Amino acid sequence: MLTHSGKSSNLGSTDTFGKIVPVSCFRCLSLSSSSFLDDKSAKVFVSGHRGLVGSAIVRKLTQLGFSNLIVRSHAELDLTRQSDVEAFFASTKPEFVIVAAAKVGGIHANNTYPADFIAINLQIQTNVIDSAYHNGAKKLLFLGSSCIYPKFAPQPIPEDALLTGPLEPTNEWYAIAKIAGIKMCQAYRIQHKWDAISGMPTNLYGPNDNFHPENSHVLPALMRRFHEAKVNNAKEVVVWGTGSPLREFLHVDDLADAVVFMMEKYSGLEHLNVGSGKEVTIKELAESMKEVVGFEGDLVWDSTKPDGTPRKLMDSSKLAAVGWTPKVSLKDGLVDTYKWYLQNISW
Known part of the structure; x- marks a missing residue:
């Protein structure tokens, strides 16, 4: 039942608890013996279960037959309150923990509330990681972001960037907090010989994404703009820049699949990148979005506006080396996301 509770170094890699070993040993020493999938009745706490990432993880675990998922809304459990988190872990004793809760926001929010972004994320991470360890959790996966680089x-x-x-x-501010989360997992692994691992996803999209017109990311922002242009019979959609920048996108269901894979198979000191490994120009993305949404007007590029960073791609070869690759194509992912948008956001 669902309880309602959120590069590779030329010198070498590291074994399960931090000893330097040759690169040739990376694969075997990174495999986990946690047996995450062996007991579907194990108690699994997913923090941030209402967000884009957490909700996808809960869907995946439910599909796999996990029957004892623990989730809590913010009203039920404020993860920034140390005493509340300690009491929660003492009473529920989850065996596995996935840290998907975080305070996130766009450029304006980060610039306006830097103290909130660093403090709240540090508090959430510290409270959950420390309480999970002290209450006997077998394994913890901390999820960060590509902005750490x-x-x-x-x-x-690459990871060693x-x-x-x-x-x-x-x-x-957000990035520094996420870096601290990685380092905290590494520290607990080294000092306590505890199985805490970290994954750093690329740009994510999918059901439960943020489609707000003022602070959404490029993919959901384009989806909303094309949809509104279609329903309003607009003649064109104007997009900033030339469309030449390259970006990488990963459907959140693929991330959820990677989370399960890492919980079952990976146990290493180093954080792992989680990406699709495929680049698309913003122009290609916009053209695909136009087709998926069914907008029949013109797509116009305003080259007087900035393009932004020319390229951002994660090297996810290490995760591929231990056996995981994504499954959802960008086209299929856009179709899936637009279907969810029509059912949940559009009016």
Whole structure:
């Protein structure tokens, strides 16, 4: 039942609890023995279950037959309150924990409320990770974001680009908190020999995405604009820039699949990138979106407006090396997301 409760180094990699070993050993030493899928009645706490990521993880686990999922709304459990989180873990004793809860927002929000973005995310992470460990959880997966990497990281971005240069100033506070989450998992693994791992997803989209006209990301923003243009019989949709920048997108259901894979198969000190490995130009994305939505007007590019970062692609080869690859094509993912949009957002 669902209880209502949110590069590769040339020198070597690391074994389960931090010892440096040759690169050739990476695969075998990264395989987990947690047996996550062996007991579908195990108690699994998914924090942030109402968000884009958490809701997809709950859907996936439910489809797999997990019968003892633990979720809590913010009203039921404020993850920033240490004593409340400690009491929750002491009473529920989850065996597996997936940290998908986070305070997120766009450029304006990050610039306006930097203290909130660093403090709230640090509080959530610290409380959940520490309480999970002290209450006997077998394994924990912490989910971060591609924004952890330097603004001028090499492309595609490898895991060891972390902390090699300055961050993008517009999301620095959020990124620093997420980096701290990775390091906290590594510290608990090294000191306590506890199975805490981290995954860093690329740009995500899918059901439960944010379609707000003022602060949504490029993919849901384009979907909403094309839909509104269609229903209003607009003659054109104007998009900023030239359409040349390259971006990577991953359907959130693929991320949920990767989460299950990592919980079952991966146990390593290093965080792993989780991406589709496929690039698309913003122009290609917009043209695909126009087709999926059924907008018959013109697509116009305003080249007087900025393009933004020319390329952002994650190197997810390490996760592929231990056996996981995405399944949802961009076209299929857009169709799925637009169907959800029509049923839940459009009016």
